[in-house]
Amino acid sequence: MVKQLQPPDPQPGQPKTKQQFEQERMLDVLFLLDLMFVREEATVKQIVDCLYDIGSINLINQRVPSRHLKLCARWIARFSKPAFRFFFLRWFKRNCPQLIADWLYNQVKFExxxxxxxxxxxxxxxxxxxxxxxxxxxxxxxxxxxxxxxxxxLRRAWAKSYQDGRTAQIHTKDGFNPKWEQTAVLKQMVQDFAATAKQDGIMPIVLLINDRGYDDHLYQLLQPTLEQHNIPFVSTHEVAPATDQKNFIADGHFIPEADQKIAAKVLELINTTLNRAPAPKATPASP
Incomplete structure (x- = not known):
């Protein structure tokens, strides 16, 4: 319906027909959808990544029978995601506004x-x-x-409001709710993990990954427990603050530079805990 050419404007004094009115409004909808996808490109990329993760796993499970080949196929799928994202985004921007506009029009025809x-x-x-x-x-x-x-x-808006309300019971801008019932469970899990590792003669290390938008809240929640039980830990907010958007890529993962800093911090903790001298830095070969 939206792809049809807009009919000529009626003569002065002549009211628009129902078809002309609907086509004009749907052209406005199509324009707004195009604008929305341009402004929300980062969100579209995250949607594409989620769909790719689901689709690649399902495709590999259905088409690749060997377990070892599945591991190889998943590795290949992981590194082919950027290429898929590039081509899918082109298709998405070219086709989805039209498809969504047509679908929305069908919802308000009330046939x-x-x-x-x-x-x-x-x-x-x-x-x-x-x-x-x-x-x-x-x-x-x-x-x-x-x-x-x-x-x-409206129903979806109510559901989103309900979800936000439930989330606020767990986490707010000030941090995690210490009275949340799962807080005690998380602390006990950390203690059990460390105790089990020590019994097996393994040095436990806890890596606290503070996601974007959560500042150092996970660190604030678990720091007393970790220090009380002498559990070595590293918190990402010390080297890659979650408040700095430059530390993240569009899908929420750390940038490679931040990954290197976190890995170096973990290695430093291992060497300190084991009283081991750090490995000498590699010197570039002379020409």
């Missing part, structure tokens, strides 16, 4: 064909004294609000 067909199917089933099919039952259990795009948007 009664589906409801009519569902009612007719139920009446036929009752006349034949048979049980309606699952598809008919599913349609029959829906109400008129389920066919409203506006109502579904």
């Amino acid at each position: 009664p064909q589906q409801i009519t067909k569902a009612v007719e199917a139920v009446e036929v089933a009752e006349a034949a004294q048979i049980q309606p099919t699952p598809a008919v039952t599913e349609l029959d259990e829906q109400n008129a609000l389920d066919h409203s795009a506006l109502f579904r948007l």
